[in-house]
Each structure stands twice: as structure tokens, then as C-alpha cells.
Amino acid sequence: MSLIFRPLFEKVSSTYTYLLADSKSKEAIIIDAVHETKQRDIGLIEELGLTLKYIIETHVHADHITSSCPLKKKFSDAKIVLGEGNPVACADILIKDGDNLTFGKYKITAMSTPGHTDGCVSYVIGDKVFTGDALLIRSCGRCDFQGGSADKLFDSIQHLFTLADETAIYPAHDYGGRTVSSIWEEKAFNEMIGGGVDRAEFVSRVNAMDLSLPAKIHVAVPANQVCGANIISNG
């Protein structure tokens, strides 16, 4: 008996959704589920015979709309989980640093990693960490909205860097088709913070990102603050 682990990808926003389950008890969690792919995810949960226990968001996303609320409607015993301090009315659990959630014999631990947004949480399970937009592969999240702070993100990434070097990193996005990295690689090669970049240089690099706002931000943030409850189903 082992961990069922299914990384899933949404092409338009390049978002990774992660489905994890205990293959024996069939209890499952899903991390960062996306509105556009909810039928795929519901179908997979049903085919695998899973009982969805937690619907976890690493943060309130600005680039895509969550399927948390529709998933909860479908799997009514599931609890929606967001980090404490997030301005959301729809979460069943507001999780804080060090809190654990269990599914079957597995335990996932919240690690507060603010900076991309003020309510960002990473999740550690065994030799894997789900970093949301805090730490991306060779990059990191932007810090220019939703209470973002490059200064806080520097501390959060240093916190992530205390994990074992071989820990596998599963981010919320990758725009180049990479699916996984590791702590040692990001310490060495991350283009924002790798190779021992100091706080001042990191903040300067983040502030120089010069990105346009996500196309969906004015729809996605309000929608995600109610866990996608106000989005008309697309089937």
C-alpha cells in the first residue's frame, strides 16, 4: 500500500493541480484545483474510488479560478483549506504554520511561506514539498499585489531551504514544462535566489520583474475569495 500521487496540468494558466491519496484507505487531498479542469479531476477521483477529505489552496490565486467550491459541492464531506489571514469567507479550515492534516496513514504539514501573497502556505509530505507560488522552478512568485512582499518572500524561501536537499519541489506553476525540482537545485540554480543571493539583491531582482498584471486578476481574485462559488458551471 502506498501513496497515490497525481500531478495534473492546466495548460492555459500553466497551473499544476496535485491529487494525493492513501491507496489503502482511499482518503485523498487535492491541492490547487482549477475551474477549467474540474470535470477531469472529479472523473479521476471517482474512477480511483477516492474519498476527498481536503481541498487545499496554497493561496488565493490571481491567474486562474479555483474549483474548490464545485468540488465541495460534489464531494460534500471535503473541507476547504486556506492559510490563516486570507480574506476568504469560504474556507472550512484556516491553517497555520506547523498544523497537520491527515489522509489515511499520511500527514501533510503546513509551512507558512508569505511573500507572493500574505497568506501563502506551502505543504510538506515526506520527501515532497508543494510550494505554490512561493518557490518556482528556477524562479519565484511575483510580490506586487495581494499583500506581496519580496522581503517576506526572502525569509519564506530561506525557510523552505531548511528542508532536506533531496526534497522534491512541486510548484503551482511552471511555464517551461518542468514538473519537479529539488531543494538543492534551487539553492544552486534558482535565478532569483540561488547561489547565495542576499536579501537586498533578491528584493532588487523581484522588484525588477516588470510583469503585466495577470489577465484574469480582476475576475480571479474575487472569485477565489469565495472559492469559486460564484462561477457558473461549465459542465
Place this chain on the structure above:
Amino acid sequence: MSLIFRPLFEKVSSTYTYLLADSKSKEAIIIDAVHETKQRDIGLIEELGLTLKYIIETHVHADHITSSCPLKKKFSDAKIVLGEGNPVACADILIKDGDNLTFGKYKITAMSTPGHTDGCVSYVIGDKVFTGDALLIRSCGRCDFQGGSADKLFDSIQHLFTLADETAIYPAHDYGGRTVSSIWEEKAFNEMIGGGVDRAEFVSRVNAMDLSLPAKIHVAVPANQVCGANIISNG
């Protein structure tokens, strides 16, 4: 010490490239590398400090151009591997059913799985199988060009179904953002052959696929028959 395993994705053709390596000896193989993402893959191989030993193609692709030749140019000790019977002049090894390749302490075994094309090969390593376009997640490859045969594909998939139920399936493509399946799931839920579909029904379903030709077929097939040697570098 363990297996380094990196699934990589190319968005335009929805192709998965797989990089595998022995974390101790650093010997590596790459399966179905794509022209457009070769700089990403070369960068990753270099950052991880790997010695590329085999550049493996599951088949001569019709939808994208391989980066086999450019990879070999960069990593000159690597050998290009294709299934026997493929009309290619560029392979160093023409592999046949049951042949093994080793990298570090790991062994990967060729399983001939014709049908999508006549030269298709799947590769088994431990509890993983790389199925190319023979068996896709909830689907299978088309059989209407390059010596394709739905009849042969039926036998090939039955052959794949002799693997242990928990074997993880890593296909060459997924168009819905799924990254992995398992033998038992495809036996149960595959929309072409799952649930005990018989040969006649399978052949009928494959013949009813009604797909247009891949946009790149007239460029990709000749290019891949020389392992991408005639493609001008894009950097």
C-alpha cells in the same frame, strides 16, 4: 542513492520527454526529447551533472521533431536508440523486444509495441512503463499512417496489460494535462480498450477515430528519420 526521474512537457504538441538518471553514477537516459525544448533539456542535464548515455525514441514521431541529433552533438558519447525496423539512418542502436539498456545501477527493457507505427517500442523500468503512443491515458495512438495497424496495436496493448496492475504508465502525450496512469486503470477505464473490449470492437473504434493528419507530419517524419539532423538550430 536513487533514481532521478524528471517528466518534462512540451506544450505545443503536448509531448512528454522523460529524463532518468542514477543519482550516484550520474548516468542518464532521455526518452522522446523534442526540438523546441532542447535548450531546457540540455540545461537540466548540465545542471544535474549527468552523463547522457542513451537518447531513446519510442517511435518516429509525426507531430513534433526530435532533438536526438542536436543532443548527440552536445553529448557526443550518447547513443541514439530506436526500435528495429524503423526506416531511420541515424540510430546507433536498433533495439528489439527484450533488449536491455543500463544506466548506473538501473536497467530499462524494450517491449515491442507496434500498431501506432510499425516500429513502436515501450520501455519498462521497475514499476514504470514508458508507452510512447501505443497506450495513452484513457486512449491510444492512431493507426492510420507509418505502417500503423489497429490489429497489431490490440496485441501490443494486451502485451502491456500483462505488466503488474500497479505499474505506472508514462505516455508520450496527454492532451488533458494528466501526467501518469496505471495498468489497472487503463484495463478498467481506457475508452478504446478498457473494460474487456474485444479485438473487433477495438479495431472498429480505432478506425472510427476520424482525425486530421498532424499539422507537422510532412516535416516531422522526414526530419525524425534522420533524428532531427536537418533542422536548423533555434539556439
